[in-house]
Amino acid sequence: xxxxxxxxxxxxxxxxxxxxxxxxxxxxxxxxxxxxxxxxxxxxxxxxxxxxxxxxxxxxxxxxxxxxxxxxxxxxxxxxxxxxxxxxxxxxxxxxxxxxxxxxxxxxxxxxxxxxxxxxxxxxxxxxxxxxxxxxxxxxxxxxxxxxxxxxxxxxxxxxxxxxxxxxxxxxxxxxxxxxxxxxxxxxxxxxxxxxxxxxxxxxxxxxxxxxxxxxxxxxxxxxxxxxxxxxxxxxxxxxxxxxxxxxxxxxxxxxxxxxxxxxxxxxxxxxxxxxxxxxxxxxxxxxxxxxxxxxxxxxxxxxxxxxxxxxxxxxxxxxxxxxxxx
Amino acid sequence: xxxxxxxxxxxxxxxxxxxxxxxxxxxxxxxxxxxxxxxxxxxxxxxxxxxxxxxxxxxxxxx
Numbered sequence: 001x002x003x004x005x006x007x008x009x010x011x012x013x014x015x016x017x018x019x020x021x022x023x024x025x026x027x028x029x030x031x032x033x034x035x036x037x038x039x040x041x042x043x044x045x046x047x048x049x050x051x052x053x054x055x056x057x058x059x060x061x062x063x064x065x066x067x068x069x070x071x072x073x074x075x076x077x078x079x080x081x082x083x084x085x086x087x088x089x090x091x092x093x094x095x096x097x098x099x100x101x102x103x104x105x106x107x108x109x110x111x112x113x114x115x116x117x118x119x120x121x122x123x124x125x126x127x128x129x130x131x132x133x134x135x136x137x138x139x140x141x142x143x144x145x146x147x148x149x150x151x152x153x154x155x156x157x158x159x160x161x162x163x164x165x166x167x168x169x170x171x172x173x174x175x176x177x178x179x180x181x182x183x184x185x186x187x188x189x190x191x192x193x194x195x196x197x198x199x200x201x202x203x204x205x206x207x208x209x210x211x212x213x214x215x216x217x218x219x220x221x222x223x224x225x226x227x228x229x230x231x232x233x234x235x236x237x238x239x240x241x242x243x244x245x246x247x248x249x250x251x252x253x254x255x256x257x258x259x260x261x262x263x264x265x266x267x268x269x270x271x272x273x274x275x276x277x278x279x280x281x282x283x284x285x286x287x288x289x290x291x292x293x294x295x296x297x298x299x300x301x302x303x304x305x306x307x308x309x310x311x312x313x314x315x316x317x318x319x320x321x322x323x324x325x326x327x
Numbered sequence: 328x329x330x331x332x333x334x335x336x337x338x339x340x341x342x343x344x345x346x347x348x349x350x351x352x353x354x355x356x357x358x359x360x361x362x363x364x365x366x367x368x369x370x371x372x373x374x375x376x377x378x379x380x381x382x383x384x385x386x387x388x389x390x
Contacts, residue, residue: 009350012357013378015366019356030355058352147331159332167336177335191330290378294369 002027002062003308004055004106007073008034013290014073020305026068031057034076036093038083044100053100067106069308072115073286107264109308110285114262118285121162121194125280127260133253133280136271137197147185147195154197155181158230162194164282175231198230199279205270207246208289209258210303214251217292218244218272241295250278257283264307346375 003026007014014030021028031040035057044053044064053064078093079085098112110118117123122140129135139150140162151157160176167174178198185193207216219241246254250270258266267287270278289300348357348365357365365371372378 010346010357012346012348012365012372015356015364016378019364019366028355058355159335161332166339167333171339172333172336173339174332174336185331187328187331187334190328191332193331288378290372291376294373294378 001068001311002029002066004028004062004067004070004101005030005073006033006070006075008032008076011074013288014071016290016293016301017071017304017308020302021309024305024309026305026309029055029057029060029062031055032076032081033078033093033097034081036079036082036097037089038081042097042100044096051103053104055097064100064104064106067101067104068311069107069109070101070104071109071304071308072112107308109264109304111262111264115285118261118263118266118283119163121164121282124283127257128253128280128283131253131256131260132249133257134277135280136199139195140192141195142189142192144185144188147188147193150195151179151183151185156198156200157195158198160194160196162192178230199271199273201271201279202274203272205244205268205272205278206241206287206292207250207254207268207270208287208292208298208300209254209263209266209268210300211264211307212255213303214246214254215292215298215300215303216244216246217241217296217298241292243296243298247276247278253280261285265304346377347371 003021005014005018005028007030009032018028018030033040036042040055040057042053042055044051051064055062055064077090078097079089082089082093102112108114125135125138137150137154139146141147141150157179158176159179161174166172179195202221204219204221205216206219207214209215220239222239254266254268257268258264261283263283263285265285267284267289269281269284269287271281272278289304292298293300346357346365348359350356351358354364359365359368359371
């Protein structure tokens with residue numbers, strides 16, 4: 001059996017997992033969908049009521065029936081590295097690759113359909129609520145009046161992108177930012193705006209979930225209450241990430257979230273307030289983990305390698321029973 | 328008039344640093360010039376910040 005990793009060559013975080021897979025003797029094929037039609041290829045035949053398929057990459061050939069799992073890490077766009085790339089070729093290549101892989105029977109980390117849905121932050125917030133995780137009061141709106149009314153109820157607000165995407169023309173970053181008192185909300189009409197009550201935090205929490213295993217890390221805020229220290233990705237803190245225990249209510253909520261979302265992996269961000277409550281901010285279904293492992297020594301890469309290697313099914317959710325009908 | 332959230336945008340920081348490792352197709356790993364596997368060198372990974380959560384990634388927005 002073989003583990004297939006879909007990622008780009010420079011993904012050194014994936015390397016951390018490949019090292020463990022190699023050590024355990026589990027065969028690995030690493031393929032970047034961007035390389036399709038150049039240094040990667042595929043073939044699948046549907047005949048006589050059966051399917052046989054193969055992938056080729058880096059001089060390796062793998063039978064799709066021999067795939068134990070597929071790890072979707074940081075794949076490039078399908079055939080984006082082709083000699084003559086085009087949207088049409090990208091769609092053809094994407095459907096051929098992911099369509100055949102969907103029929104392979106391999107376990108996914110994460111299933112592409114589940115991953116696509118899980119990227120939607122409004123959906124994340126609602127699911128977190130349903131799973132019993134505390135969610136800060138949040139408004140997503142294009143109504144300036146609604147924004148003003150929300151700011152009246154929650155005067156201390158932050159704003160962040162709904163999608164998490166960043167504009168590229170020109171390249172800019174949109175960090176989670178504090179909205180100053182008296183802000184003019186009229187520009188809310190020009191784009192959906194996510195406003196959230198600021199959590200006065202004493203620490204950031206990154207909880208990495210691998211299957212049923214939860215590994216949490218905590219990064220203390222050196223100046224609790226500092227209104228300008230909002231987005232940990234942009235903070236200049238030299239405080240390292242440290243291991244921390246997961247409160248029972250969080251563990252229960254996170255496991256319910258993963259089950260409902262059909263995710264085998266998730267990187268959850270929380271803000272810990274002065275009373276110790278972990279407020280759910282988001283779940284990145286393909287979030288980075290290397291920086292946490294480097295600081296804490298937590299065995300995240302090893303846990304991923306073990307999940308990918310494990311025979312049998314530890315599916316995020318049990319498949320629903322369906323009645324078979326003749327067609 | 329631009330959307331409200333873009334009032335808080337800042338120029339993306341483009342890294343000029345070149346990574347001191349290259350992909351080895353045979354090993355399916357990135358290796359340093361001396362042949363060591365880059366992923367085993369945690370102090371180097373910390374220094375380079377290549378495994379961090381990166382707001383502003385061009386290709387992956389869910390870091």
